[in-house]
Amino acid sequence: MRQLILLRHAHAEPPAPDQSDAERPLTEGGQREATAAAAWLAAHDVQPDVVLCSPARRTRETAISIVDVLGAADALRFEPRIYEATPATLIDLLDEHANADCVLLVGHNPGLETLVALLTDGTSDSGRGMPPGSIAWLHVDADSALEPGAANLRHFWWP
Template structure:
């Protein structure tokens, strides 16, 4: 078995006038949520082997808080995660199927749709990943990602 962990960025500040969405920072609440997410991952022994993170400031800041708790993990910024469709997220994750535990740090609605699609076979109007939440999907080791192939093994939110 292998695991795909989906982490939605924690609460972010609203965009300031003239500020691009990609540059929005975490709020004070979001910083605390991200730290709690790291604590949960560590407590559950779910430290990833590889992290793929959206280039958005709020996702990078979420990851920084998580890594302060769990320690150093191999990490890469992945531009395709920002504003990604479920299909793009699945493609990004599937490119790393040889790695035992991959963490994607990204955004809704893509992450919650991937969680639903991989675990139930349907993405529909699923709305179930609040800011800072984590979904852990368990998958067959060698299988390509496809609808309904995963088991939702754990779900956490701040």
Template sequence: MHELILLRHAEAQPAKAGGEDQGRRLSGRGEQEAKAAGTWLANHGVKPDRVLCSPSERTRATATLALAAMPQAPESQIADEIYDATPGELLALLDQHDDAGTVMLVGHNPGIERLVALLVEGRSDEFRGMPPAGLAVLHLHGSLEPGSARLDAFWSP
């Protein structure tokens, strides 16, 4: 893998009383944010070879809407381990997909923002935040190790 796209899910509706967090849907604004993220990726020539997505409703919808903006985008693969994952758990998952040139991971905070910090800064406690539908494009220098990536682009709606 030489490029990693990290996309946080777009704005979701608040959880209903007694409702499951994984079932939260995107808000109307969130749908627009997800489409805008896909348009940004397409306009900048950033295209994933493989897409890994958390099983939650809001991440699946974010991935679907973002990928719809890209010509010949791959189908997203559901990866249960993304939901509520630590940066170390996300790294372990990504290690299993190092045969792909560009991987896009669609997930949640704090895991996504901490993974960006870990790969770029070398420490996962140095994160600066990742807004809903925010995305980071990282260029990897060799293996997935702390401090082994360069932040090529950061975008948020």
């Protein structure tokens, strides 16, 4: 059984004048959300083989909070393809890590919520939303391809 853990970044500041979207930091509340997500993952004994993270500041800050608590800093990889990714791009990226038992991907909406709907329900229009800091923990049979309806939702959590 493969585990795919999809984590949306925690709440971020709105863009300041002359600041790019990619450079938006977490709010104080977002920092608390990231800490809560890390605690939840640790309480569930998550041990990712690889942590894939968008290079956007808010995802980096969220991921660092997580890997510090999980002791998984060596597993952290910044992946530019996650920023503004479609579900197809995210599936391609996850397929590149098909040999990992547990992949934690830290990214953005709408890509993450659409990916969860696609992998669990087989459709891309039934997304239920992923609030900032939320986690969708999916199971996929080890020999199964990542395709519509191939995953089961094990947990859905948000701060």
